[in-house]
Amino acid sequence: MKILVIGGGPVGLYCSLRFKMKYPSSDITIVEKRSKYTRDQILLVKRPFFSKLPKNVRGELWGVQKKGCYIDAPPLTKNARCLYRSKDLNMSIRTADLEISMRNEANKMGIEFIEMEITEDSFKELYREYKPKFVFGCDGANSVVAKVLNTEKKVEPTFYGMGVTFRTDTPIQKTKSLLSSPQHRYRGFSSQTKDGYVGINISKKEFEDTKNVENLAKNALKFYGFDDTKDIKTWKFEINPGVVDKVCKGKIYLIGDSALTTHYFTASGVNMGFECVDYLYDNISKKDMCKNYKKFIISLHDLSSQAIENVDLKHKKTLAKCNKLDKKKVKEMSITKGITTHLPFKELCYLVKDML
Numbered sequence: 001m002k003i004l005v006i007g008g009g010p011v012g013l014y015c016s017l018r019f020k021m022k023y024p025s026s027d028i029t030i031v032e033k034r035s036k037y038t039r040d041q042i043l044l045v046k047r048p049f050f051s052k053l054p055k056n057v058r059g060e061l062w063g064v065q066k067k068g069c070y071i072d073a074p075p076l077t078k079n080a081r082c083l084y085r086s087k088d089l090n091m092s093i094r095t096a097d098l099e100i101s102m103r104n105e106a107n108k109m110g111i112e113f114i115e116m117e118i119t120e121d122s123f124k125e126l127y128r129e130y131k132p133k134f135v136f137g138c139d140g141a142n143s144v145v146a147k148v149l150n151t152e153k154k155v156e157p158t159f160y161g162m163g164v165t166f167r168t169d170t171p172i173q174k175t176k177s178l179l180s181s182p183q184h185r186y187r188g189f190s191s192q193t194k195d196g197y198v199g200i201n202i203s204k205k206e207f208e209d210t211k212n213v214e215n216l217a218k219n220a221l222k223f224y225g226f227d228d229t230k231d232i233k234t235w236k237f238e239i240n241p242g243v244v245d246k247v248c249k250g251k252i253y254l255i256g257d258s259a260l261t262t263h264y265f266t267a268s269g270v271n272m273g274f275e276c277v278d279y280l281y282d283n284i285s286k287k288d289m290c291k292n293y294k295k296f297i298i299s300l301h302d303l304s305s306q307a308i309e310n311v312d313l314k315h316k317k318t319l320a321k322c323n324k325l326d327k328k329k330v331k332e333m334s335i336t337k338g339i340t341t342h343l344p345f346k347e348l349c350y351l352v353k354d355m356l
């Protein structure tokens with residue numbers, strides 16, 4: 001069986017590995033335009049998907065022996081790392097680390113890679129030549145495969161965000177698994193270098209107010225306890241989550257961001273992509289697959305819209321809960337649990353509140 005995967009990002013790689021494990025004699029080819037994986041954003045990957053990855057990938061990212069705490073955050077105590085993981089059983093992984101590890105495994109499993117930026121014409125040509133049984137369009141939000149299917153994206157009412165990049169001498173690598181909690185207004189990401197990025201969920205009013213930029217950035221950095229920042233750059237942006245009206249045709253399926261983009265504060269984009277893969281993995285040879293897959297995507301889309309509303313609601317609820325907590329007890333608890341104390345109260349509270 002021949003499978004053509006367009007796009008070797010997290011979803012295309014996950015898809016290829018899963019199908020290769022299910023059908024070891026299949027010929028799988030991935031067409032990917034990038035020669036190097038460098039994206040630094042930290043992805044929250046839900047445990048059920050992570051646990052379906054090949055043992056080598058899991059081992060490389062988390063360690064397969066023991067309980068598997070994040071092996072790449074040395075300055076944090078083991079307790080702090082486990083605490084975060086055991087709290088919601090999700091993994092925080094730098095996008096490029098996940099991609100590189102999956103790609104190395106794909107190479108070992110005999111999955112072929114073609115480095116090329118596909119266009120509508122070259123896609124049609126490759127399709128004719130390769131004669132695949134299935135094509136999986138995993139080429140992201142500006143998908144060429146979606147264009148070939150002639151899809152239109154229905155966009156949700158717009159949301160707003162703000163980005164802050166900065167440099168710091170604080171070794172933020174150590175906080176990366178703590179920083180990517182999606183339950184509140186701020187999402188912080190660190191890179192392997194000393195550069196940092198914080199995303200802020202902002203309202204329409206905040207988006208339109210041109211004077212408040214500096215304050216918003218200052219508060220976000222204060223939230224994470226960075227007080228020695230330099231080279232701060234800020235920008236505001238619109239967020240347009242949406243779903244395409246046609247997700248498959250014949251042998252061609254859209255998977256991941258090519259079919260469905262979500263508000264990134266919900267930390268669901270890559271997880272929804274993995275969920276699409278798992279659905280196809282279980283059902284690909286069943287009757288009426290395309291019709292059923294469409295229903296499935298719509299249900300995911302509805303979930304994602306609810307999740308967007310829930311982010312704000314959760315943020316408000318958690319803050320209300322935190323405000324009622326005894327500050328001294330929260331500090332004591334975080335020290336006992338080995339959580340890095342340079343995090344400000346609200347962040348500590350998010351981490352220990354369920355244990356109080």
Ligand SMILES: Cc1cc2nc3c(=O)[nH]c(=O)nc-3n(C[C@H](O)[C@H](O)[C@H](O)COP(=O)(O)OP(=O)(O)OC[C@H]3O[C@@H](n4cnc5c(N)ncnc54)[C@H](O)[C@@H]3O)c2cc1C
Pocket residue numbers: 006007008009010011012031032033034041042043044045116117118119138139140141142143144180199255256257258264266267268269270271272273
């Ligand atoms: C700041 C930020 C934080 C996020 N945090 C989370 C999180 O915590 N949890 C979560 O679940 N999601 C998160 N997301 C969303 C997540 O990054 C995306 O949903 C996910 O990357 C989608 O994966 P994908 O493989 O479908 O698409 P992409 O990651 O866009 O990958 C598409 C791949 O196709 C390749 N490609 C594109 N066009 C072509 C072409 N014409 N020819 C050949 N190759 C092509 C690209 O090079 C790329 O490798 C976040 C997003 C951002 C921006």
